[in-house]
Amino acid sequence: MDWEQATQSLPAALGIGLLIGAVRERQHGNATTLQAGVRTHALLALMGTVGIAFGQAVFLVVLLAAALLAWSSYRITARADPGLTGEIALLLTVLLGGLAFDAPELAAALGVVVAILLWAKAPLARLSRDVISDQEMRDALLLAASALVVLPLLPDEAIDPWGVLVPSKLWQIVVLVMGVGMLGHLALRMVGARWGLPMAGFFSGFASSTAAVAGFGRGSRVAAVLVGPSASAALLANLASLMLFAAVIGTTSPALLRASAWPLLAAALALLAFSLLGLRHVKEEAVPRTATAKALRLGHAVMIALVIAAVLLVSEWLRQVFGQAGALVGATIAALGELHAAAAGIASLNASGGLQLDAARWGVVALLASASLAKSVLAFASGGPRYGVAVGAGLAAMVAGAAATTWLVPA
Structure with a gap:
């Protein structure tokens, strides 16, 4: 038995027991059914440390004794308080x-987590019973199953002869589309549409701006007043995507990024301006804070992934048939489904000398135009005419700003 180690661990164990016991005491201090408070939990924690110091056999005896105490406590309090939280807290202590004894830092951190969970009894009950609806719970379970059950089972290798269709990557798109829909739904519930949706849109754009356009488009159908904030959210998602676009180009070809810096800045400013236009006439009190539609739809997300898969196949076929020229055309077509992969292709061609700098700059504009066309069509399909016009106008302004700056400012 290492008594020096035990002595160092006892203060941590004592602190854990006191903290958990204090929470239990505060919550049930006036109740006659409280069987274990500050002193009991502190003693149980010390028993656990001393027991493990003597060996695993002694610790098991201590744990069994605590289980018997918990069982006795439940027999006494079952009628007045049928819950098992107090008894579970005894065993956890x-x-x-x-x-x-072996990991005092980890034990202390877990003790704090346990204390927080015990303290948050009322807020957690209110969240699960009153705040979250049955539909939102079903949607959350569907999203979790798609991300944590289905995705790990899919292969990470391509299933087509050209190596572009990877099932796990395509299913990631499905998960992203559903995740963006859930994120926008939660932002609408928690913050309100005027600012909640744009915030959710910007951060979701770092994952997939295409998914954001589709997700917020479907959400805009809930109420007419949501069209403006949803369009702004989609445009801010494209602003985040544009930032990633520039980062991909800079990583692969720093010279191309320097040459395209002003066009990319003009494109970003255009997106920001049009996203603010969608918010200027929206009054928060006029916006419903509770969405009535489903937070996500699996069929909608699968359809988007299938369209992207078809685009990737066509672009790769062009590259195989027409070589470098086909690669440029293929990259432009690929931008219909995956802008950042297409950006890496253009930048790689420039870095390897297969594409001159001036042509590569116009290739960047072509990628933005191709992606904007696809997203505009998607906006009309997912959100209807008003949403499609708002998103399409912002994306067109982005392309126009990039093209005009590329033409006016030499490389």
């Missing part, structure tokens, strides 16, 4: 006391 002993386990954390034993963990403190």
